[in-house]
Amino acid sequence: MVPLSWYLLLAAALFGIGLFGVLVRRNAIAVLLGIELMLNAVNINLVSFWRYSDVLTSMSGQVFSIIVFAVAAAEVSVGLALVISVYRRRNTVIADELDMLKW
Amino acid sequence: MTGAQIIFLMVAAFTLLSAVMVVTTRNLVHAALWLVSTLFGVAVVYALLNANFIAVVQVVVYIGAIAILFIFAVMLTRKDMRDSGPQINKNWWAGALVAMLTFAGLAFLLSGWSGFSKTAAELPAGFDSISLLGESLVSPEAYVLPFEVASVLLLAALVGAVYVAFNPSKK
Amino acid sequence: MSTETLIWLLPLPPALAFFLIVLFTNKSKALSHTIAVGAAFLSWLGAMIVFIRALGVEHLSEHPFESAINWLPTGETFLKIGVLIDPLSATVLFFVAWCVLMIFIYSVGYHNFGQPEGDHDHAGLPPHGATVHGHTVPSVEPMYSRFFAFIGLFAFGMLTLVVSDNVLTMFVGWEIMGLCSYLLIGFWYGKESARNAAIKAFMTTRIGDVFMLLGIAFLYSVTGSLSFKDIFSEEVLHALASVPTGVFGLSAAGLIGLLLFIGTVGKSAQFPLHVWLPDAMEGPTPVSAMIHAATMVSAGVYAVIRMFPIISLDEKTMTVVAFIGAFTALFAATIAVAQNDIKRVLAYSTISQLGFMIAALGIHAYVAATFHLVTHAFFKALLFLGSGSVIHGMEHGVLHTGNHKVDPQDMFNMGGLRHKMPITFWTFLIGGFALSGFPLVTAGFWSKDEILADAWAHHHYAIFFTLAIAAFMTAFYTMRQITLTFFGEPRTEEAKHAHETPWTMTLPLVVLSVFAVGYGWVGMPHWITGGLVPNWFHEFVGSMLHEHAAELEFNIVPLGTSLLVALGGLTAGYFAYRNVQSPAEDKLQIPVLKNKWYVDELYNVVFIKPAVWFSEVFVSKWMDKGFIDGILHLFGPATGGVGSAIRNYFDLPVINHFFGDGSAEVTWWFGRNLRPIQTGRIQQYLVLSLIVLFVVGGLLYFLLMA
Numbered sequence: 001m002v003p004l005s006w007y008l009l010l011a012a013a014l015f016g017i018g019l020f021g022v023l024v025r026r027n028a029i030a031v032l033l034g035i036e037l038m039l040n041a042v043n044i045n046l047v048s049f050w051r052y053s054d055v056l057t058s059m060s061g062q063v064f065s066i067i068v069f070a071v072a073a074a075e076v077s078v079g080l081a082l083v084i085s086v087y088r089r090r091n092t093v094i095a096d097e098l099d100m101l102k103w
Numbered sequence: 104m105t106g107a108q109i110i111f112l113m114v115a116a117f118t119l120l121s122a123v124m125v126v127t128t129r130n131l132v133h134a135a136l137w138l139v140s141t142l143f144g145v146a147v148v149y150a151l152l153n154a155n156f157i158a159v160v161q162v163v164v165y166i167g168a169i170a171i172l173f174i175f176a177v178m179l180t181r182k183d184m185r186d187s188g189p190q191i192n193k194n195w196w197a198g199a200l201v202a203m204l205t206f207a208g209l210a211f212l213l214s215g216w217s218g219f220s221k222t223a224a225e226l227p228a229g230f231d232s233i234s235l236l237g238e239s240l241v242s243p244e245a246y247v248l249p250f251e252v253a254s255v256l257l258l259a260a261l262v263g264a265v266y267v268a269f270n271p272s273k274k
Numbered sequence: 275m276s277t278e279t280l281i282w283l284l285p286l287p288p289a290l291a292f293f294l295i296v297l298f299t300n301k302s303k304a305l306s307h308t309i310a311v312g313a314a315f316l317s318w319l320g321a322m323i324v325f326i327r328a329l330g331v332e333h334l335s336e337h338p339f340e341s342a343i344n345w346l347p348t349g350e351t352f353l354k355i356g357v358l359i360d361p362l363s364a365t366v367l368f369f370v371a372w373c374v375l376m377i378f379i380y381s382v383g384y385h386n387f388g389q390p391e392g393d394h395d396h397a398g399l400p401p402h403g404a405t406v407h408g409h410t411v412p413s414v415e416p417m418y419s420r421f422f423a424f425i426g427l428f429a430f431g432m433l434t435l436v437v438s439d440n441v442l443t444m445f446v447g448w449e450i451m452g453l454c455s456y457l458l459i460g461f462w463y464g465k466e467s468a469r470n471a472a473i474k475a476f477m478t479t480r481i482g483d484v485f486m487l488l489g490i491a492f493l494y495s496v497t498g499s500l501s502f503k504d505i506f507s508e509e510v511l512h513a514l515a516s517v518p519t520g521v522f523g524l525s526a527a528g529l530i531g532l533l534l535f536i537g538t539v540g541k542s543a544q545f546p547l548h549v550w551l552p553d554a555m556e557g558p559t560p561v562s563a564m565i566h567a568a569t570m571v572s573a574g575v576y577a578v579i580r581m582f583p584i585i586s587l588d589e590k591t592m593t594v595v596a597f598i599g600a601f602t603a604l605f606a607a608t609i610a611v612a613q614n615d616i617k618r619v620l621a622y623s624t625i626s627q628l629g630f631m632i633a634a635l636g637i638h639a640y641v642a643a644t645f646h647l648v649t650h651a652f653f654k655a656l657l658f659l660g661s662g663s664v665i666h667g668m669e670h671g672v673l674h675t676g677n678h679k680v681d682p683q684d685m686f687n688m689g690g691l692r693h694k695m696p697i698t699f700w701t702f703l704i705g706g707f708a709l710s711g712f713p714l715v716t717a718g719f720w721s722k723d724e725i726l727a728d729a730w731a732h733h734h735y736a737i738f739f740t741l742a743i744a745a746f747m748t749a750f751y752t753m754r755q756i757t758l759t760f761f762g763e764p765r766t767e768e769a770k771h772a773h774e775t776p777w778t779m780t781l782p783l784v785v786l787s788v789f790a791v792g793y794g795w796v797g798m799p800h801w802i803t804g805g806l807v808p809n810w811f812h813e814f815v816g817s818m819l820h821e822h823a824a825e826l827e828f829n830i831v832p833l834g835t836s837l838l839v840a841l842g843g844l845t846a847g848y849f850a851y852r853n854v855q856s857p858a859e860d861k862l863q864i865p866v867l868k869n870k871w872y873v874d875e876l877y878n879v880v881f882i883k884p885a886v887w888f889s890e891v892f893v894s895k896w897m898d899k900g901f902i903d904g905i906l907h908l909f910g911p912a913t914g915g916v917g918s919a920i921r922n923y924f925d926l927p928v929i930n931h932f933f934g935d936g937s938a939e940v941t942w943w944f945g946r947n948l949r950p951i952q953t954g955r956i957q958q959y960l961v962l963s964l965i966v967l968f969v970v971g972g973l974l975y976f977l978l979m980a
Binding site for chain 1 (some may be wrong): 105107108111115118119122123125126131134135138141142145148149151152153154156157160161164165168169172173175176177179180181182189190191192195197198199201202203205206209210213214218219220221222223224226227230232236237238239240245246249250253254256257259260261263264265267268270
């Protein structure tokens with residue numbers, strides 16, 4: 001009943017919102033929140049492709065999304081650890097102030 | 104409009120609204136909480152897609168671990184309990200434009216795909232997605248290797264995170 | 275050994291001596307003179323053998339000893355060179371061989387072999403004496419070996435000239451002698467006068483040589499051959515006589531003859547190219563004897579005699595020849611009477627006697643000229659060697675007194691030497707009498723008389739009188755010379771201390787005086803001996819001519835004139851100078867005669883100064899330094915200008931400034947303006963990269979899908 005396109009569009013919209021958050025938020029942790037949204041959008045895509053495929057017994061979609069879970073978790077932990085470490089060094093978590101790569 | 108569609112629309116609206124709140128709210132703790140709500144919405148979507156196991160895993164892992172981690176990190180990185188200054192970049196319109204371009208691009212590309220408006224097939228009776236998932240995760244012909252590698256990845260991340268965030272003064 | 279082979283070998287020993295001395299034995303005086311004198315002896319021996327064999331051949335002029343080889347390929351044929359001994363060359367060979375040998379032996383003594391080396395002797399200057407036990411004695415010549423090398427080369431040149439059978443090798447010998455005259459006149463190269471004299475000699479004879487070469491070239495172009503046999507054949511002579519040239523209305527023979535004669539004018543020092551010969555007295559005396567008696571000047575006359583068949587074809591040329599000969603004879607004699615240097619007198623006397631020979635040839639007196647050539651060689655060589663002996667004696671006196679301001683060659687410093695140097699005196703007297711033409715017992719009488727007789731018999735009265743006057747003056751100045759040198763009392767301390775020279779010098783004098791006396795008797799006219807003694811010379815040499823001239827009949831006029839001028843001149847000379855003690859008393863010290871009629875000064879103004887001006891001012895200063903160097907000097911600044919223009923207008927602004935600094939500026943500008951992109955803020959990086967992604971992706975999508 002629900003066409004695949006709705007799910008895909010939902011995932012795309014979520015992805016876009018997450019991207020907006022990554023590009024726009026000043027706080028580094030907020031950036032990581034945006035990244036989480038993007039990963040969730042990907043997962044929705046993957047699972048809906050599994051559900052609407054012709055071969056339901058091929059679980060690649062779900063397996064892929066499981067792996068994405070693992071990766072997201074790993075990434076969040078390391079990322080937040082980095083943010084904490086940076087905070088300890090520089091006393092700031094504002095992304096704009098972390099500009100040591102500046103010329 | 105069928106019932107499934109209405110339910111889907113409500114869940115989608117809830118999720119998207121939460122997501123917007125995540126990225127716009129000033130208070131960072133509020134943002135983390137809105138993230139929890141977004142993740143819930145995504146879990147419901149998984150459930151609608153008959154991916155039960157995934158839905159549960161989503162709640163447990165994402166909400167139970169990751170979101171909590173976020174809140175911890177927020178607590179650890181502030182001088183006082185308040186967020187000061189503007190929370191949005193100076194050139195937010197560039198980001199907005201890019202985000203919209205992304206959405207539009209994705210929609211455009213996907214709409215050109217033949218299977219875009221496909222409808223779901225009926226699940227066969229006695230379809231046990233969990234055991235199938237489990238089999239494909241450990242079966243040598245299937246995805247056992249990525250599975251194991253993912254676990255190694257988690258280990259590495261664990262070690263890395265501990266090391267990076269280690270506070271020498273606490274020795 | 276066959277005669278022909280022997281003839282080929284005649285010039286070889288002196289040439290070999292030259293090379294051996296120059297390359298190997300230069301350091302050893304004894305070895306050098308042994309090689310040289312030995313070589314002269316070998317050539318003399320060979321020459322005598324050839325001569326004796328030649329005497330034995332009937333009609334030698336028709337079948338001479340000859341041998342030729344192919345030398346230069348010229349198209350189909352060859353230019354041949356070879357040797358030839360006919361009566362003329364046999365006669366000349368005889369006296370050349372004797373004179374050369376005598377001069378070589380003389381040179382050993384002249385250069386004081388055996389004496390110690392001088393105190394401050396220097397190579398290039400005459401030796402000045404060495405001090406031995408407080409006495410100054412003559413010292414040995416420092417460049418002793420070199421002298422023998424040079425006269426060896428000289429002998430080689432003359433012998434080549436005499437035995438050659440073609441004009442080309444004759445000219446080769448001619449030029450070798452020209453070179454040697456330069457080397458030997460300038461032997462004492464430390465003296466500036468000697469250096470100048472050598473150059474003068476070479477240049478003056480060169481002028482003659484150039485014309486001679488033109489004549490040879492012309493001859494070759496007309497006849498196609500240079501060999502005597504070919505060019506003196508009837509057909510060729512006829513052809514040469516009839517082909518007219520455009521020059522002065524002469525036939526080919528006349529022009530060739532004239533050009534060849536000009537060569538002789540240079541080589542035999544006839545007017546106007548006589549100026550080198552008196553200056554050539556700067557060389558050592560054996561050189562003077564060699565050059566001015568035995569070889570070089572004789573070569574000039576020999577060339578005319580040899581080419582007589584061609585020269586005599588054109589009367590105009592013959593007139594020129596006769597005129598120049600007679601004029602020179604008188605001209606030189608007038609100068610000789612005013613000279614005080616013993617060698618100068620002999621030099622002008624040589625010029626005068628050569629004039630006699632040339633004049634004789636000009637009036638077709640072939641045999642007379644040849645006869646005089648031979649006798650003159652003997653007595654003139656004798657006189658020169660004798661004068662060298664006198665000078666040596668005087669130098670001994672100079673070394674004794676130590677007064678080097680006294681010129682040992684000035685006759686007015688001599689006197690009474692007949693007691694001090696008897697052998698020299700008697701041989702010099704014989705030579706002087708032969709030169710004057712003392713009757714009957716001297717060779718000069720016979721040869722000079724024959725010339726005068728020929729002139730009178732063929733009605734060349736102008737020539738006759740000119741030569742007679744010249745003969746009178748010859749006798750006069752000869753006796754003047756003998757009187758001043760040998761008679762009377764010594765006029766200076768140096769003359770008092772003179773003494774006789776060693777045997778190496780007096781032996782040649784004696785030998786030559788034998789010939790000076792006896793050679794005349796081989797050419798006595800038949801009317802004197804009444805046919806008892808044949809006029810061998812006339813027969814022998816006369817056979818060279820195609821139309822054999824008959825002997826002259828007896829005529830009192832020339833005979834009487836001969837006797838008159840000879841005896842008269844001798845007597846006049848003796849009495850005039852018996853009591854003259856100094857140049858002031860000498861009435862004949864007329865400036866114009868003493869200064870040789872100012873011919874040298876004239877040449878200096880007319881030829882030398884303009885030539886020097888031309889080379890120094892015009893060529894050297896204006897052309898070379900001004901024009902050519904000026905052009906070259908333009909290159910430097912021009913190149914410099916071009917270089918700095920390129921530097922300032924292209925290199926600096928375009929390459930340095932525009933390209934070099936410009937590219938640096940551009941790069942810097944880009945860097946400065948692109949640098950702010952790198953803000954270090956990752957969110958900006960992200961936005962930028964996504965924008966670029968969309969742009970590129972969109973482009974690709976639409977381009978690929980279209």
